[in-house]
Structures are given as structure tokens and as C-alpha cells.
Amino acid sequence: MTLLELSGLRAGYGGSVVLDGLDLTVGEGEVVALLGINGAGKSTTMRVITGLLDPSGGRVVFGGVDITHFPAHKRAAEGICLSPEGRQVFPHLSVEENLCLGSFHPRARRHRAESLERVYALFPILRKRREQKAGFLSGGEQQMLAMARALMGRPRLLLLDEPSFGLAPLILEVVFNTIREIARSGISILLVEQNAQAALGVAERGYVLSEGRITLSVSAAELSSSGDMRKLFLREIEETAMPARVSVESKPAAAEEGLNPEPILQIRGLRRTFGGLVAVNNLSIDVQRHQFLGVIGPNGAGKTTLLNLITGYLQPSAGEIHLNGQRIDGLKPYDMCVRGVGRTFQLVQSFPEMSVIDNVITGALFARDARISLDEARERVRRPLELVGLERKTDVLAGTLALGEQKKLELARALATQPQLLLLDEVMAGSPHEDVVELMEVLRAIHAAGTTILMIEHLVHVILGLAQHIVVLNFGEKLFEGSPTEVVADPKVIETYFGTPFTNK
Amino acid sequence: MRAFRYIRHMVMGALCGLFITGGIAHAQKVIRIGAPLELTGKFVIYGSQGQRGLEMAVEAFAGTVAGHRIEVLLRDIQSTNQGAVSAMTDLLEKEKVDFLIGPIASGLVSAAVPAWRQRKPLWIVPGASALSFEEAIAGESMVFHTYAWGYGYHTGPANALAAAFGKGKKVAIIYSDGAYGRSHLPDARKHYTEAGFQIVATELVRENAADMNPALQKIRLTKPDVLVALMQTTDGIVVAKQIHVAKLGIPILVGSAFPQFQTWVDAVGEAANGWITAVAYLAGQAVPADPKYPRIFPAAKDWEAAFTKKYNREPELIDAMVYTSAAMLFLAIDRAGGGDKERVAKELRNLGVETIMGEGKFVPTPGGAVNQAFNEMFVIQRQGDKIVTVWPKARSNGQFKPIQ
Amino acid sequence: MTLLPQFLLDALLLGGLYCLMAVGLALCFGVTRIINFAHGEMIMFGAYGAFLLSVHFGIDPLLSLPLVALGVALIGFLVFKLCVQRVLDAPHVNQILLLFGVGLILQNIAVLIFTGDERSVTTAYSLASDQFFGMMVAYGRLIAFAVSIGLTVGLIVWLRISEMGRAIQAVAQQRDAAKLMGINVTAMYMVSFMVSAALGSATGAAMSFLLTITPFMGFHILIKGFAIVVLGGLGSVGGTLIAAFVLAFVETGVSYYVPEGGGWAEGVALAVLLMVLILRPRGFLGQAVDN
């Protein structure tokens, strides 16, 4: 019997469309995995199901009732409980208070004591920490708390959004074993996971989501027959995200030769901690002049922290950073800009109330010491806008652009600062696949024109297709470094990136 | 319930206001009186008393003087500086009034002076005791001040206390940082010293402070015989309560600037006992009617009865002050036979009537004010449930009683 | 004779009063992220409520407190339903101005109903005091202190152990996650707004026998409450408690030990606030505040 049915779901934020006609079902007692790359719309799907986001079209039917426009708090009472992405525990409340809140609505409240016993049995560590403030728990413990809190609501459908995010492999295994145990108790589960291997290890069925639509549905039969899930999944991702496959060999040759002996950026023994958490540890990287360097690694590996350290948004706890031989750690972001470092952000940071062209002009105006006139700036932004393909939307307010377009806008804005070194943080995320190919060409052209690029990207094939050299990060440390071919061949890298498969016990 | 009565009276008051200002113009000639008052905002208490006094005065003349209908142009100055300037400008330049009454709060009167200078109409000021205001209007023959100057608050009690308890006693002063306390401090210091007292402490408290005990405790250390509080009613209520509670053991307490004395007593309760203050008016005094104009200046008890009947409350200082000032103005206009401001001013200066406020006669002051009435104050003490007049001797009906 | 014991006592008692002035404001801000510029008027209505019931029915302000709190909570409910609910997602400036306007309306309604006359409640205890260990203990202030601490602790306990209190904390800490728990966020906003108004009215009731009641008493109390809330870390009830006492000790200390200190006290308190803002923008116990 079908418990949850999504049909033709459309949703987005502001002007952007994230879900574009999504169909999905979860049966009674079923465990379903929802897979896809970053920005595919997985979390948005979860937000629509739980009512945090109102869909602009389509229907959500739960247990035979159309709940499309129910407010969020009513859905929880109906038995839809989410363990949200990023855990979202209540940091200043104790573990037990968090759990009690999980059973806030009357239907669950009646069984609170019983539920508490159950989740404590499932997660013994939480019983030990029951008096502790949730904010002081470790990441893994918070994840367990988020799941336990969702279970406290006596869900008919349990939604798990990235339960493996940022967890150490050991804890990961505990978490997934627990998910399996929960599944055995007959609760339907919809699981969003980046770690496809782990997800498919517990799920009976899987959907692959791409650009707001289901592009592949893998049945239980296929699951059992297919020996190598990874291959299946990888192929799917590559096919959907990259219609015209770019070969690893087609790197710009000119840049290869032009490698300068002196690195433009030298990072030595870099370390950064947040409270007890080590985000970046003893990291040393050289970026050669005119190099195209790719940095990959799973979520939480410290990639964005690295960029924040280079650009002065964060100060290192230890280590040094040199740009063109000058020590730059401790400088502010605007100093870095003036010194020729440009950057895009992982989370879009365009200026929403300014038009596209004004956004880019801002980039052109203040980048170098010598001030230029407005007219000059207007002239200068034409090329970056053309490069990213926004020349026809110059007067549109940035806030109304789609996510992918905003990413392009950020790229154009960074380019307008005329950087020597360009740092890109998931600049492709949210772009439709035709655009990905186009953007790759753009980046190649920028690189060919002499700009050094350091790029973080989730789309592995993109990095493989562009970068001359790749650094793989995991838990803040350098796991591997080498040419794209070497990286693909290394089993350690593959495992880190796509996760360890669990066998169905 | 009294709350509903408040509403009823406000509505009635509002309707009266409408009647006064908005009456249909008759063919009859009109005398226009500008009244910039604090009808809203934090000094609304003064403005509403002023409005009541005016209404009573218009009523006493049945709305007519010298064959002219009295038209009162009320203007709300919203208790703000700018409001005062705007209202004055509006009255002077647009309405071209020749007669003004108000505003009342010291700061707002001060703010209105420059605006008044533009055309200098005949201005009755039933407020503002600050000497800086006296300086500002020194030599101005068109300003008629009907409120005691700051020193009036201090000479009376100082002399009375000196007479009763002899010289050489120690005086402590507690004053607020507002316009009132600041402007009175030098006067109080001067007059108590002149009367033979020794000032042993002056302590400052903030306006609207939640706790005045620190200042009181510092004063306690100096063991004064007399404590003088220079602050307005709002702070006066707090300080009286705190003095009572702190059991300072000071036998003589002098409060200054409690124009709403009855309101203050009601709010302070038992702690008001023993307090001495100088007042220009207090309901319940035996003041006879004016022999010539008994209808306009009736005996205090008759006027107070009429007031209480009309407003269902006892009149306070400003009710009486504005009534008396307005009534004197109307009388002067009547005697001048019309609205020529020079002639009216002359008639006002020549007036000598017996009012509920005492003798209604304008005289110059040493400080430079040309027309000053009601500068005399009498000193009262609250003893038990009674209010006893202790000074001047001629009026007194009791003796000082120090607090045990 | 030393002033020290009296200073400590005065500061402590004043701290209690300050705490009550600010705690409602802190609750409202902590949960809804709205600075209630009309909070001073809630305090004022509380004071008038206590005054009227005391004068006309002889009910002691302490006894009438629940009734008054209920009435003012009702005013809070109306303000929330008619105005605040519509600007929950609007910029701070819009909210501030809106509530300033509401405050202006309430203030002038109060003038029409109660007139501008200064009032104060007189009870047996408000004028009683005794000497202990060289300190003069004013019973009125002691009772106000007890009410204040009682209500603040009551609020903290209610927030901690009651179902609704925890839900309100949840809303303050993670709005989206709270919705996922089945918590109706708007309803919680309304409840906190009403509880905040009720706490404001309790402040007024406690002040009714110590200080002077006028329709305009709210504004300067609001400013003081504001300073305390910011010092405490915007919306943290515990931080507010600490900040109230810090401010009370600083002000009272300056009043006692600096010549003309009574006048400078407030300035010094504001200087402390400015300093804390610069050195530690999140206040003493700032938490979960996005800036």
C-alpha cells in the first residue's frame, strides 16, 4: 500500500525552480533511498514533504489524504517526522528535552515514556548524555539525537536527510545499523544520502534525483541482482549530469607547459579548529602559477574552510599561507581581493536587491588600488557577463535569478575583479546540465587566458575534465594528491568519495 | 466605576473644547484668545488643568466681554518644544491673536519665548518659575507672569523655619537633574543661607530614577535638621516614600514644586505626613469673595464647589491659577472696552482684585519682570490628615510640628 | 557608619526590579526576534490596573497581580493579532516603528482614560521598613524584589519544565526544527508575546507602590530594559538576570561613591553597555542570535 505519493511536484525559492515535476512514492513499511548530487533538490523534496516549503505545483498525498498545503506542524501530528539535514538539534536544551520535544504533538505525547525507552535502547549513548546540552554533543551524537528525536514523534514515515553528513566511518556504521533496525520495526523510511553505497545498503528501492526530477528508479530486484551498485549509480550520475562527456585528456596543453617554478600560492602546515572540532589539519598545498587545481572530498572534509582560510574570512590556528611569496595569513578579504585573489561562494552570496550588472560592476570597482570610473567599470564587466552568458539579463534583480544563474553571476563578479588566482567553490551546483558543459568551456577559457584556478567541485567528472592536478581532502587532511588519472585509479579515494558499501545483514 | 467617569469627563471636556473653539461665528464682534497648551504628551496634566481653568473663566463671563464674544483658540503643543513654537507661530502670525495664555511647563514656556518675540502680543504666563525665564522676559511690559518665581518657593519656608526653630540649623538639599531641580538649586541655597541656615549637603538624583536611596543615605551621614527636596511631583512621590521608609530621622522635610499638592498627598499616603511646602493655592482655604466682582472672583469655597460640581474633582493649583489669570484678563478687556492690547495691558496693570489666589495685582519684581502677580506664597504643613497653614503668621492656623 | 551594607542591599533590590523590567522584553525578543517598543505601555497598564483595583476595590497589588496580568496579556493578544502577526517577517525597522506607533496609541488611550495625573499605590508594606545589621530594609522594595525574582525564576522554570515552555525555547533556538516537532510556531510567538506582556504588567504592579504611575512612565523604563536585554545577550533570560544585577550594582555604586553620581549613574551604565557591545557583541550570555 502506498503511504506517501508525490506527483508533479514543483517548488523553489524566490525566483528559482528547484523541483520540476517530481514523482515519487513510498510504500507502507518500505525503505526508499533518494540519491543525487548536491543541488539536485533532495533536501528541497524533504522540505516540501514536511511542509517547511510550500510547493508551487503538484500534490503531496499521505495515507490517502491530500496534505499539499497543510502547515508543517500539522504534518508532524499526522506522523511525518524528519531528521533534518545539519541535525538542527536545539542546542541549549538537554538531550532528554530535545527528545521530549520530539513527542510534542498529543498523539506522540501519550506514549512519551515508552518512546523514550525505545530510543534509548536504540541509541544507548543518548541515555548516557541525557542531561547534557545538545549543543555540546559531538557530530555523530547530534545525528543520533536528531534521528531519535524524529522517532519520538511516532512516525509512520521517517524522513532522514543526510544522516551520514560529516560522520567518521565508525559512527557511520552505527548510524546505518540503527536505520536498519528502525526499518525492521515496520516504519517507512525515506532516506536522502550522499553516501550512495551506504544508502543503497539499507534501502529496498532507490530513486536518483537530478535537476528536480526523478531520472532513475532502481527496484529491489535490481538491487539484489546488481553486484556493483557503485557502478550503476556512477553511470547514472554521469549520464544525467554530463551528456557530452569531456575526456580527461582534453586539458589545455598550453597551460601545462607554462607552469612556473615558483608557486603562486603556498600553504604550509595549515590547521584550523572550531571548538573541539578540527576542520583543517596540517595541510600543505602548492598551487603553481597558471595551474588548474581541483580539490575534492566528501561533505565536511574542510574544503570550504580551506578557501575561507586563504581569503581571510577565517584565521588559521596554525600554519602559514603565502601568495606570490608574501605571507598573507591574517590579512582581510579585501586585502586579498586587492592582491588579485577572486572567489565564489558555496552558498550563493549575490546581492539580491541589486541588478545583475550592478553586482558585477561592484566587483570591477573596488578590486585594485587604482580606482576606476563607473563608465570604465561598465565597460569592463561586459566581457565577464558575456563569458558566463548573463549578458541578456543585465537589468534583472539578482535575487530573482535561478540558483545556477546566481552561481554564474558570482563567477562573473569574481572575474570582474580581474584575479590572478580564482577560487571556485562549487560553482556548478544548481546549473542545468547543458550549462555545466558550457561553464566548463568558460573555465577553460579563463584558465587559458592566464588565470590560476583552484576549484572545489562535487561533480567529479567536471573536476576530472578540467583540473591538471587534484588534491583529495578527508577530515581536514590531505588524503591523496595527483593527476586526475591517478586519482580515479586510487581505491582509497573512491571509497572516501562514494562511501563504504554495507552488506545487508 | 471611576474609570468610566474619567472617560465621561474626558469626552465632555472634549465636547466643551469643541464648543469653545468651533462655535459658529455670530455677527457679534469677537475677542480671540490664543491658548497654546499641553493637551497631549507628558505634560498633559498641566494642559488639561489649564483647559479647565479657561473653560470656567469663559463660563464666568457667560462667554462675552465688553459686548465681544470670547473665542478661545486652543492649540495642542503636544508637550514638545517644536509644538510650542509651531502653535505660537500659528496663533501669532495666522490667527493674529493679541492675547495669549499658556503654555505652563517651564521648559515649554522657555521654548516659546523666542516665538513670542516675533509680535509680542499680551502674554499671560501661568507657569515657569525658572529665573532664566525671568531674565529672558526682563523689561517686557506685555508679559504678565502669574506664577511665583523660584525664590518664592524658598524665601517663605526659609523665613518661616528660621522664625520657628531659630538659626544655625543644618539643611540638606536633594534635587533632580531636570530643569526644575537645576534652576532651583541656586535659589534654595541662597535663601536658606540668608535665613541663617547652614547647607551641609546637596545631592543630585536623576529624573525618573527608580531608586533615590543612595542620595538619601549620603544625606543621612550629614545629620541635617532640614531636608529640602527640589523636584517635580513625579519624583516627589518617589522621594517622599523613600524618605519615609529610610527613616532618616530628619525632623523637618520641605518639598518644593508640588503644584498638584493634593495629587501628591493621595499618591504618597502616610509618608506625606509632616511635609512642609510653599503653595500659591490650596483648595479648602477660607478666602472671601472680591467685594466688587463677587461673581467673577467668588469666595474660594463657592468657586471650588462649582468646580467640583462641573469636573467631579477638587481643583488644583493650575486650575485655579489659569482661571484667575484668564478672569483678570477678561475683566481688563471688559474695562478697556475692547481688544486693544495696549489698553488692556494698562487696565491689567491697574487691576486690584481679591481672588482665590490672593490679591490679584501686578507689580514689578526686583528680578526685572514688569508684571508679576501671585508671587506671594504661603507655607503649609501636612499634619495627620489635616493641612495646616503655618506662614505667614497673619494667615496661619497652626504651628510647625517637627516629625518625631 | 559605613554605607557599604546599605549599598549592597540597595543594589540587590534595584537589580531585582531591573530584572523584572527587562525579562519580558527579553522573552519577546528571544522568541520572536522583535523588539517590543510598546512594552513600556504594558508596564504602564499593569501599574494602572493595580492602582485602580487598589483604590476602588481595596485589593492589594500583590493579590490583584494575576487579574492585572490576565488583562494586560489580553491587550498583548490584541496587539499581536491585529499588528505584530502581520510584520513577523518584515525588517526590524518596520517592526520597531509599528510597535512605537502602537505604544503611542496605548499611551494616549491611557491619558484619555486615566488622565495625566500622577498616581501611586500606598499599602501597609510599601511604607514599612526595619533596620537589620546596619541596613535599612524597605519592605516594599523587598516584596517587589521577591515578586521579581519569583516571576523570573517562575519563567525560567516554566520554560524548562512545561511542555509549552520547552516548545517556546525550541522555537527560539531552531524555528524550522520546531515546526517539524509539530509545534505551531505562530501560536508560540503569540504565547510569548502575551506572557511578555503579562510580565510587563507584573513589573508595573510591582512598581505601582514604589514609584509614580503616569501614562508616560513606560518609555524610560523601556530604554533601561533595552540596555539590560542587550547587555544580557539579546533574548537570553539567564543573561538578562545577570545583566540586571550588573547594571544595578554599577548604577548604585556610582550613586553612592561618586560625587553627583546620581546624575552620572545612567551615563556610566550606558558606557558599560557600549563597552560590552564593542568587546563582546553578544552580551553576557548571548546565544543563538544571528547578526
Place this chain on the structure above:
Amino acid sequence: MPFAATAVVNDWIISAASMVILAVSWNLAANAGLISLGHSAFWGVGTYTAVLSANKLGLPLVLALIPAMLIGALLGVLLAVITGRLRGIFFAISTLALSEGLRVIAVMTPGFTGGGEGIYVNPQLRIGAHWVAAIMVVGALISILVAWAISRTSWHFAFRAMRANESAAQMLGVRPIGFRVWVLALAGAMAAFAGGVRVWYGGFVDPGIAFDLHITIFAQIGPLLGGIYTLAGPVIGALLSVLLSEAARIWFGTQGFGLLVYGVALVLCILFLPHGIWGGLQRLWTFGRRRIRGEQ
């Protein structure tokens, strides 16, 4: 005489023009993401500087305005420096504290400022209301001009970028502290100018008047009614707020309802015109254009 206006009209002109200056000044700072709750601080120091430099140095109004604006600008610089990275509500509160602190100082230094008693502008130096009105109008026009000129320079880009996202703006080379210093200095000078001229009209100042928190509120009402972050909005809004206030005072003032009606009008405007008049019109205009072009 520059123009033949009646005194009442002069009064309105002075009110309106000073509100326009305040609104433009406040909006300028707000445009850079700095929401001020302490514009009364600038206004107040302008007022006192103008009065004191006139009374003590014998400067006429026009000359007294120069130190007033300088001190206002200096206060802005000081504010920018001490608040450093404070943003949003924290910045707002520090401005509030600054204004209150200055009021306490003005009260507590009676020898210098006249203290709570207040201080008159030397009557010999005072000039006719029409001159004051003329200067205020010129000031208003200049401040509008300055705001317009800024909207045509690179500063406009930096300000908006800072407002939207100060952290991201830094990556484009925008140095926030520099722009904060400039914008607060400018806004401070403008508000101080308005205060300085206004005191010439009133002729009297005390701490409660100079550092009245209502000035802060008035400074915000204009932009909010008219349309925040726009050029015309604050001007329209300031004029409207004066109109509303005057209308309420004239029609309802004598019955004691003036402030009540004003409060009701304010609340209604904010509830039903959330983007202000100009902002609303702009939205209507874009909507209309889209309709014509057949977009959604």
C-alpha cells in the same frame, strides 16, 4: 526677504525641510546597512554646537553651522570606529546608547551646556524665520543632491553591497570600515546641520530637546513611509509625516486626540504600505510593465 511666506508657512517649511534632511541622512546610513536608533545623537550635538559656538564665539547662524556639521561628522566617525564590525540590531542599540549617553553628559555639565535648565540662542544673533526656512530648504536640497550624487558614484555600489552582504562585499575589495566612516560622517553632518538650524528657529535648547529619542523615530518615519533605500522615498515620506502630524494636531489636537490619531495613522501606514509609497509605486510600475510585456 527671500520669499514672501507667512510665518505659519515658514513653520511648516522648517518642519518639513528638517524632516527631509533627517530622513535623507538616516536613509543614507540605512542604505549602507547601518540602521541607526540614535540619530538624535547627531541632531543633538549639532544643536549644542551651533548654540554654543554662537553664544560663546559670537558666530552667526551660517558660520555656526560649520562647527556643528564638523562635530556631527566627527561623532559619525567616532561611532563608525567604536562600533567596528557591529551590524544590524547590535549597531542600532549602540547608537541608542550613544544618544542617551550624550544626553546624560549634556545634563551633567550645566556650566557648559546650560544643563537641564536649557540655554537660549543669543537673541541678538537670531534672524527672521524666513531666513531660517530658506537655509533649511537649501540644506534639504543640498542633502538630496548629495544623496543623488552618491547614487551616481561607486559608493552607491559599495553601500548596497555592504547592506546586502558585508562579508561577501569584502571579497570584491570593499573595505567596510572605510565606507562606514564616510557614510556615518556624512549622515552625522546632515543631521547635525538640521539640528543646528532648527535650534536657530526655536531659539532654545535643553538636553531633553536636543537628544530626544523621538527625533530618531521621526528620522525613520520618512524613509519607511516613503520607501526605504530609495532616493525619492525618504523625501516623500518626510513630507507626508509632517502633513500627517500637522493634520492630526490641527483637527484633533484641541480634543487631546492629536497624538492618538497620529499613532493610528503611523500604524496603518506601516501595516498596509510595507514598502512605502515610492517603493509601492515602483513595484506597481514594474508589475505594470511586466503585464504589458506579457510576462508573469
